[in-house]
Amino acid sequence: MGYYGYYEYVPVSEKREKAKKSLEKLKKTNPDISPIIIEGKSIASKWWGKA
Numbered sequence: 001m002g003y004y005g006y007y008e009y010v011p012v013s014e015k016r017e018k019a020k021k022s023l024e025k026l027k028k029t030n031p032d033i034s035p036i037i038i039e040g041k042s043i044a045s046k047w048w049g050k051a
Contacts, residue, residue: 019035023035
């Protein structure tokens with residue numbers, strides 16, 4: 001934990017590298033696992049998901 005209860009800033013590149021390493025580790029135990037990659041900012045595409 002960082003200064004005054006705030007978390008330290010971690011660059012996006014470090015987060016992506018950590019995610020890539022953890023995905024490689026998961027693929028050893030479950031070879032047909034695949035990540036969901038979100039393009040853009042929104043997750044939902046239909047009106048009921050956006051509501």
